[in-house]
Amino acid sequence: MKLKSVAIGALTFILVGVIWELLAAINFYNTELFPPPSEAILAILKLWESGVLATDFADSMSRYLPGFLIGSSVGVVMGVVSGISRGAGYVVNPLFHYLRAIPPVALIPFMLVLFGITDVGKVSLVAWACMFPVWLSTQAGMKQVPVEYLRAAEVFGVKGFRRIFDVWLPCSLPHILSGLRIAVATGFFALAAAEMFASSSGIAFRIVYSHQLFQTDTMVGMILFVGLIALSADLLLGALRKSVARWEDV
Numbered sequence: 324m325k326l327k328s329v330a331i332g333a334l335t336f337i338l339v340g341v342i343w344e345l346l347a348a349i350n351f352y353n354t355e356l357f358p359p360p361s362e363a364i365l366a367i368l369k370l371w372e373s374g375v376l377a378t379d380f381a382d383s384m385s386r387y388l389p390g391f392l393i394g395s396s397v398g399v400v401m402g403v404v405s406g407i408s409r410g411a412g413y414v415v416n417p418l419f420h421y422l423r424a425i426p427p428v429a430l431i432p433f434m435l436v437l438f439g440i441t442d443v444g445k446v447s448l449v450a451w452a453c454m455f456p457v458w459l460s461t462q463a464g465m466k467q468v469p470v471e472y473l474r475a476a477e478v479f480g481v482k483g484f485r486r487i488f489d490v491w492l493p494c495s496l497p498h499i500l501s502g503l504r505i506a507v508a509t510g511f512f513a514l515a516a517a518e519m520f521a522s523s524s525g526i527a528f529r530i531v532y533s534h535q536l537f538q539t540d541t542m543v544g545m546i547l548f549v550g551l552i553a554l555s556a557d558l559l560l561g562a563l564r565k566s567v568a569r570w571e572d573v
Contacts, residue, residue, distance in 0.1 A: 340360045343359060343360055344359045344360055344361060346359075347359035355539065356539060357539065357543065358539050358540045358543055360547070362540040362543075362544075363540050363541075363543040363544035363547055364544060364547075365540070365544075366538070366540040366541040366543075366544040367541075367544040367545070367547075367548060370529075370541065370544075370545075375529070376548075378524065379524060379525055379526050379528070379529050379545075380526065382524040382525045383514060383518065383525040383526045383527070385442065386442050386445040386446050386449060386514060386517070386518075386525070387449055387510060387511070387514050389446050389449075389450075390445070390446040390447070390448070390449025390450040390452075390453065390510060390513070390514070391449060391450075391453050391506065391507070391510045393446070393450040393453075394449065394450030394451060394452065394453030394454040394457070394506065394510070395453050395454070395457045395502075395503055395506055397450070397454050397458075398453065398454040398455065398456070398457025398458040398461060398502065398506070399457055399458075399461050399499060401415060401419065401454075401458045401461075401462075402457065402458045402459070402460065402461025402462040402464070402465065402499075402502075403461060403465060403487060403491065403492070405419075405458075405462050405465075406461060406462040406463070406464070406465025406466050406491075406495075407465055407487070407491065412462075419455065419458060422455070423455035423459075427448050427451055427452045427509075427512065427513040427516060427517075428513075428516045430448060430451065431444075431448065431516060431517060431520050431521065434447060434448055434517070434521075435520075435521055440521045440522065440523075444517065444521070445514065445517040445518065445521070445522070448513045448514070448516070448517045449510045449513045449514050449517070451513065452506070452509040452510050452512060452513035453506035453509060453510045453513075454506075455509075456502045456505035456506045456509055457499065457502040457503060457505075457506050458502075459502065460498045460499055460501050460502025460503075460505070461495060461498065461499050461502060463498050464494065464495025464496070464497070464498025464499055465491055465495050467494075467495075467498070468490065468491055468494045468495065469494075472490050472494060473486065473490060476489060476490045496567050497564055497567060500560055500563055500564040500567070501564065503560050504557050504560045504561060504564070507553055507556045507557055507560065508553060508557075511549065511552075511553050514527065515527035515530075515549070518531075519531045526545055526548065526549055526552075527549070529541070529545050530542055530545045530546060530549075533545065
């Protein structure tokens with residue numbers, strides 16, 4: 324079944340690519356504005372040969388990964404606190420629900436004022452975008468831990484903070500990983516916005532720069548490259564979630 328789902332998914336991508344290429348070949352639309360995948364892939368390969376793609380990828384990941392790790396860590400901690408303690412939830416939930424409604428893009432001017440065009444602001448923006456989905460998922464997981472598990476742990480002498488690591492977190496791990504999968508995408512949203520507005524390197528910067536030079540093949544190629552990175556990370560987290568929650572259909 325697993326191989327079948329992988330094959331169907333791969334065939335879907337191939338089918339979309341073939342249809343896209345055929346439409347371009349028969350001049351169904353203006354290929355100067357929206358080049359076919361063959362041209363986009365060729366442009367990406369040229370960037371790779373020149374070393375530009377590797378540099379942009381490294382710069383983007385040096386901003387994304389710290390932001391993802393920081394934001395996810397804070398999200399897990401706050402989710403544990405607000406999920407276990409009803410009183411803490413009364414304090415945390417209204418504030419976090421208010422803050423998560425603020426789009427990361429709206430914070431870019433504020434980050435520029437605070438940190439200028441340094442990477443600190445970009446990392447902070449990614450962390451902001453990643454924190455809230457992880458917090459919500461972790462909190463939901465904490466609230467769904469069966470009371471019987473907690474009582475059984477208490478019988479075996481597992482109390483206090485030990486229950487967090489021995490009962491709460493293991494039971495909530497599938498929810499946490501689901502939140503991380505969402506955070507992968509929201510983190511890329513924030514990174515793209517930050518690099519487009521205040522950067523001289525990175526994947527999203529290259530997209531904007533290519534647009535300014537009307538290099539639509541490079542622009543589309545970099546967009547496809549971003550999607551490939553995000554998809555790879557999502558598949559990795561999805562596989563990890565299945566391994567820790569084999570009883571769930573994910």
